[in-house]
Amino acid sequence: MERESYVYKTPASKLVQVAAIAAEYRDRPDMLMTVLIRAQKVVPAFSKAVASVIAREMNIPMNQVYSFVTFYAMLSVKPQGKYIVRMCKSAPCHVHGAKEIVEAIEEQLGIRIGETTEDGRFTLEYCPCLGLCEISPAIMINDKAYGNLTPESVKDIIKQYIREDVE
Numbered sequence: 001m002e003r004e005s006y007v008y009k010t011p012a013s014k015l016v017q018v019a020a021i022a023a024e025y026r027d028r029p030d031m032l033m034t035v036l037i038r039a040q041k042v043v044p045a046f047s048k049a050v051a052s053v054i055a056r057e058m059n060i061p062m063n064q065v066y067s068f069v070t071f072y073a074m075l076s077v078k079p080q081g082k083y084i085v086r087m088c089k090s091a092p093c094h095v096h097g098a099k100e101i102v103e104a105i106e107e108q109l110g111i112r113i114g115e116t117t118e119d120g121r122f123t124l125e126y127c128p129c130l131g132l133c134e135i136s137p138a139i140m141i142n143d144k145a146y147g148n149l150t151p152e153s154v155k156d157i158i159k160q161y162i163r164e165d166v167e
C-alpha cells in the first residue's frame, strides 16, 4: 500500500549554506545565537540535520544547539508554518479521540506536536477549546474548521493541503 506520509528533507544546498555560516564561528560557542539567527534566514526550521551541521561546523555539542533552538521556540522566534494545524486539547475533544487524530497527523507530516515541517509549510500545535465541541474531535487549519474527525478523515484533509488543493 502506498504510504501517505509527507516527507520533506532540508535540501543539501541549504545545508551547505548553513555549514558555511557555522564554519565562520568554529570553536566560538559564544556566537551560537548569531549563527542561529543567520541560519534562520536560510532554513525555515531547525531540523535535526540543520542542528547537526551547526554543531559539527562550530565544533560544539549537539545538545547545546538544541537547547538554544528550544529557547528560540519559547520566544516564538521559530517560524510558523504556512498552514497552522490546531488540535483542540480540551476535554470533549479528548474523550472523542483527539489523541488518535494527533497521532495520525504526526505520522502523516513526520513531525511531533509543537513542531514545524522542515519546508515551513505545516505547524502542528495544541490549543484550547475551539468552540466546536458539538463536532468534536475538531481541528482548525488556519481559519478553516474541521470536525467529527477520524484518523482516516483527517489524513484526507491534510492531503488536500499537501497538494495545495484548498481555497
Ligand code: FES
Pocket: 088, 089, 090, 091, 092, 093, 094, 129, 130, 131, 132, 133, 136, 137, 138
Ligand atoms: S472541546 Fe474541542 S472544540 Fe471544544
